[in-house]
Amino acid sequence: MHSIFDGRGVWFALSGALLLAGCGGGGGGSAFDSGAGDGGGSPTAQGAPWTWAKIVAAEPGSVRVMPLGDSITVGFGATAGYRFPLQVALQTAGVDSIDFVGSSTVNSPVFLPDPEHEGHGGWTLADLVFHDGQGLEPDSSIEQILTLHAPEVLLLHAGTNDMFEGGTWQESLPRLRDLLERIHAFDPEITTVVAAIIPTADPSVNLLVRWYNARLAELLAELSGAGQRLVLADMQTACPTFVSGDGTDVHPDFNCYVKMANEWAAGLVALGEAMPQPPVLQPVVTGVTATASGFFGAYQPDLAVDGSGLGAGMYEGLHEFDELSESAWRSDLFDIESDLSNDSVPSSVVAPYIQLALPQPTDVSLLEFWNGRQVTTGNDTWVNKDGILRVEAFTSVNGVDWVNRGLIPLTQGPGRQWAAGQEVSVDWHDVSFVRFEVTALQVIPPPPGEKAKAQVALSEVRLRGLPTGS
Numbered sequence: 001m002h003s004i005f006d007g008r009g010v011w012f013a014l015s016g017a018l019l020l021a022g023c024g025g026g027g028g029g030s031a032f033d034s035g036a037g038d039g040g041g042s043p044t045a046q047g048a049p050w051t052w053a054k055i056v057a058a059e060p061g062s063v064r065v066m067p068l069g070d071s072i073t074v075g076f077g078a079t080a081g082y083r084f085p086l087q088v089a090l091q092t093a094g095v096d097s098i099d100f101v102g103s104s105t106v107n108s109p110v111f112l113p114d115p116e117h118e119g120h121g122g123w124t125l126a127d128l129v130f131h132d133g134q135g136l137e138p139d140s141s142i143e144q145i146l147t148l149h150a151p152e153v154l155l156l157h158a159g160t161n162d163m164f165e166g167g168t169w170q171e172s173l174p175r176l177r178d179l180l181e182r183i184h185a186f187d188p189e190i191t192t193v194v195a196a197i198i199p200t201a202d203p204s205v206n207l208l209v210r211w212y213n214a215r216l217a218e219l220l221a222e223l224s225g226a227g228q229r230l231v232l233a234d235m236q237t238a239c240p241t242f243v244s245g246d247g248t249d250v251h252p253d254f255n256c257y258v259k260m261a262n263e264w265a266a267g268l269v270a271l272g273e274a275m276p277q278p279p280v281l282q283p284v285v286t287g288v289t290a291t292a293s294g295f296f297g298a299y300q301p302d303l304a305v306d307g308s309g310l311g312a313g314m315y316e317g318l319h320e321f322d323e324l325s326e327s328a329w330r331s332d333l334f335d336i337e338s339d340l341s342n343d344s345v346p347s348s349v350v351a352p353y354i355q356l357a358l359p360q361p362t363d364v365s366l367l368e369f370w371n372g373r374q375v376t377t378g379n380d381t382w383v384n385k386d387g388i389l390r391v392e393a394f395t396s397v398n399g400v401d402w403v404n405r406g407l408i409p410l411t412q413g414p415g416r417q418w419a420a421g422q423e424v425s426v427d428w429h430d431v432s433f434v435r436f437e438v439t440a441l442q443v444i445p446p447p448p449g450e451k452a453k454a455q456v457a458l459s460e461v462r463l464r465g466l467p468t469g470s
Contacts, residue, residue: 049152049189049229051272058097065098065268066118066151068128069158072198073119075107077245078254080115085254085261087113098268101149118145124161125175129182142179146186153271154183155264157195157235159216160250163208173215177223184228191229193267194220198239198256201249209236214421217278224275232275233267235260281366285463287359355435356463361397364428364465368421369410393426396433408436430468436461 055063067073067083075081083100090098091113100114108115123131131140158179162172176194183190196213199206213236224230238259245253252260393405408424428434 049191049272052269055097055268055271056095060096061099063097063099063153064101064149064151065153065155066101066145066149067155068102068118068145069156069195070119070123070161071121071251072157072160073117073155074104074121075119075257076121077248077251078257080108080112082257082260082264083108083117084112085258086264089261089265101151103145103148118149122161123158124165125158125172125179126162128158129175129179142182143186146183146190152190153268154190154192155195155233155267156192157197157233157260159197159212160200160209163197163200163205163212169208172212173219176216177219180219180223180228180230184223188227188229191231191271193231193233193264193271195233195235195260195263196237198235198252198260199242201242201244205249206242211421221275221277225277230275231267231270231273233263235263238263282464282466285358285362285364285465288463289357353435353437354461355433356461357399358432358434358463361430361432361468362463362465363468364395364426364431364434364463366464367393367408367424367426368462368464369408369424392437394435394437395428395431396435397430399433402435428465431465434463 050063072081073083075083078084087100090096098114100116102116102118104117104119105115106119108117120127120131129142133139159172159176162169162175180192180194183192194216196216197209199209217232220230220232239252239256242249243253243256245251245256391408391410393408394402395405396402405426405428410422
């Protein structure tokens with residue numbers, strides 16, 4: 001048994017499931033008495049620089065670990081954030097080989113044993129790759145940071161600020177890939193413990209957080225399989241509900257930071273282990289193009305050519321306004337002829353649709369949807385009460401003859417909240433075109449004599465499948 005502070009500032013016992021787990025294999029021994037050498041019996045990635053046994057056996061202060069990220073790494077909302085309870089846990093466990101490094105000591109009180117970190121409030125993933133100080137502070141690149149501090153292990157919690165960027169949040173995964181690939185190119189011996197980020201107080205931003213974390217696991221498994229030294233720390237599961245520590249929508253309370261410290265400790269225990277691979281899926285169909293239609297005319301929305309529309313609409317949630325974006329499964333605004341309160345679009349009216357053209361005939365096995373609620377703003381005479389409620393799918397081999405595939409069982413989320421990603425298994429063969437018809441969009445009608453207006457949107461659609469005959 002070892003101890004750590006809980007969220008009330010008192011001590012509670014840690015079971016062997018935390019700091020003592022992950023390195024002893026099935027033999028029952030703890031990581032703290034595994035001794036020197038490769039130790040433990042855990043499966044290790046090829047050439048992994050450290051196992052927990054090596055860290056425990058290393059000289060005091062010899063393993064350089066860098067907390068890397070934004071204001072959550074700084075620890076706003078609590079004294080030193082996760083860094084304080086993590087260092088308490090390591091000390092209690094008798095681990096003195098870790099030297100925390102970085103250029104900052106912000107929010108590090110005098111009683112914190114090792115105050116250095118590389119957390120910077122407001123930084124996005126792009127800032128971690130290269131931060132433009134704009135004359136107010138030194139410019140910084142990840143290569144400069146790594147050169148200056150020579151870390152062997154990184155604790156990376158970043159991406160939260162990207163989720164608040166209405167126009168560029170959809171670039172977060174390419175940014176993360178760039179960051180990890182540059183770290184690996186600079187020094188392939190570095191191991192990065194990457195966090196699935198914690199939620200915020202904003203439910204629309206949390207939809208993006210869930211989207212980011214779902215894609216994050218895929219990316220880490222891919223890069224790990226290509227030889228990068230990566231470990232996943234699931235902070236979203238550790239802190240599923242946000243409680244503010246300082247009145248902001250972003251910085252959690254001490255209780256969450258303690259749970260984050262536990263996840264980092266488990267991540268350090270897992271150093272040297274191979275990243276678990278996600279379930280084997282057919283690849284995402286790329287090169288998809290799309291058109292969309294409303295009730296009173298056809299519209300050509302801006303759509304991602306890779307078949308992964310990511311929002312860029314006109315309103316909230318996954319429909320953040322961004323004139324420059326090139327990705328959204330949506331129609332333009334269209335008029336709805338309806339005079340009934342809380343009415344849905346009549347099924348007798350031709351439904352608006354979004355039609356995808358695949359680059360070649362494909363056997364589709366899986367649909368991945370993100371279906372975000374939206375409410376229009378800026379015009380008090382009309383509003384969407386809810387977003388998409390029903391979607392019907394059709395496929396075609398030629399764009400003329402269509403096969404009705406039935407309703408797609410999407411959910412809106414409880415209490416008119418946002419629904420997280422949904423996967424729908426299908427068995428569609430030799431498909432060249434897919435059409436999604438929106439047949440139930442609730443509206444609050446306008447005053448007499450005016451038409452209700454609405455916009456239909458699927459926040460993201462990905463098709464998985466293989467070319468026919470492959």
